[in-house]
Amino acid sequence: MRISTIKILCCPVCHGRLTLSVTETTVLEDGEEDIVGGTLTCTACRVDYPVREGIPEMIPPGAACSEDK
Ligand SMILES: [Zn+2]
Secondary structure, rough: EEEEHHHHOOOOOOOOEEEEEEEEEEOOOOOOEEEEEEEEEEEEOOOOEEEEOEEEEEOOOOOOOOOOO
């Protein structure tokens, strides 16, 4: 996930800004840094959204298991 993509992401709960903590990056062919692993944190909600394999998991707390079966 590109740095430029992260800049347009916001918290799915409060739509506030997210703080990024990067643990793993790679550099793309065009020279832009790509986030492979890390955490996006909403300081307003105090919720962490993990980034795994370059994919941000933007699931609001409590929504993960809300589907009816
Ligand atoms: Zn939030």
